[in-house]
Amino acid sequence: MIGTYTSPVLTPDYPIMTERLLLRPFTSGDLDAVNAYESRPDVTRYLYWEPRDRDTSAAFLDKKTTRSALHDEGDVLDLAVTLRDTGDLIGNCLLIWTSREHxxxxxxxxxxxxxxxxxxxxxxxxxxxxxxxAGLGLHRIVGRLDARNTASARVLEKLGMRREATLIDSEFVKGAWASEAIYAILETEWTP
Ligand SMILES: CC(C)(COP(=O)(O)OP(=O)(O)OC[C@H]1O[C@@H](n2cnc3c(N)ncnc32)[C@H](O)[C@@H]1OP(=O)(O)O)[C@@H](O)C(=O)NCCC(=O)NCCS
Incomplete structure (x- = not known):
């Protein structure tokens, strides 16, 4: 692919099915389910933002509903994670296209x-x-997290990602210094 890389966009076919989950674009009808987790301090503890009230979740949901394809770097794919068995919306997952050139x-x-x-x-x-x-032809995908977020680190380890760095006190978040951990996996290391 190197040298002939031309993949311009990623427009997935929805829904995306996994063993137990169905991933799909958000709709305005998802507000209650989204606010149910966005409003919780235990959810936002290691995130950049504070718990969101319903109006704030609604404003962000408006943006989420448009994030179902990647057209250029900087775009974000933001999908609702739902349970195949019940249809319940239990969270979201993201893929950010951080660099086209790289x-x-x-x-x-x-x-x-x-x-x-x-x-x-x-x-x-x-x-x-x-x-x-496979879809966008990326070479490397990273996960960035608050170094105290051990649950998130476990997720990245289960994906076969490598801890490449811990940046000590690299950010001032919610009134305190926070260290950032960076995990990564290369296309050549990924098992489809
Ligand atoms: C990070 C997060 C998405 C993990 O999701 P998950 O589906 O629970 O992931 P897993 O089931 O693979 O569990 C991962 C680890 O979480 C921890 N964990 C599991 N159940 C837990 C629970 N009930 N409460 C707290 N932590 C738990 C365990 O360390 C687990 O690792 P293990 O399987 O080796 O025991 C989830 O904790 C979350 O939404 N956290 C708040 C938002 C957040 O921090 N997102 C990541 C930003 S970088």
Whole structure:
């Protein structure tokens, strides 16, 4: 692919099915389910933002509903994670196209705490890695997290990602210094 790389966009076919999950674009009808997890301090603890009230979640949901394809670097694919069995929306997963020239991307995920511990984040993320590598032709995908976020680190380890760095006190977040961990996986290391 190197040298002949021309892949211009990623427009996935929806829904994306995994063993237990269905990933799909957000709709305005998802507000209650989204606010149910975005409003929780235990969810936002290691994120850049504070718990969101309903109006704030609604404003962000407006943006999420448009994030169903990657047309250029800087674009974000932001998909609802739902359970195939019940249709319940339990969180979201992200793929950010961070560089066209360098074929780089970044993963993200947030789940409602009622559904933590079942391996859903790794399951959704495997589908996002496939979109990034097989769909968009990325060379490297990273995960960035607060170094105290051991649950998120476990997710990235389960995906076969390598801890490449811990940046000590690299950011001032929510009134305190925070260290950032960076994980990564290359296209050549990824198992489809
Ligand atoms: C990070 C997160 C998405 C993990 O999702 P998940 O589907 O629970 O992931 P897993 O089931 O693979 O569990 C990963 C680790 O979380 C921890 N964990 C599991 N169940 C847990 C629970 N009920 N409560 C707290 N942590 C738990 C364990 O360390 C687990 O690792 P293990 O399987 O080796 O024991 C989830 O914790 C979350 O949404 N956190 C809040 C948002 C966030 O921090 N997102 C990441 C930003 S970088």
């Amino acid at each position: 074929r780089q991307g970044e993963l993200g995920y947030i789940l409602h705490p009622d559904h933590h511990g079942h391996g859903y984040a790794p399951e959704a993320s495997r589908a996002m890695l496939r979109l990034g590598f």
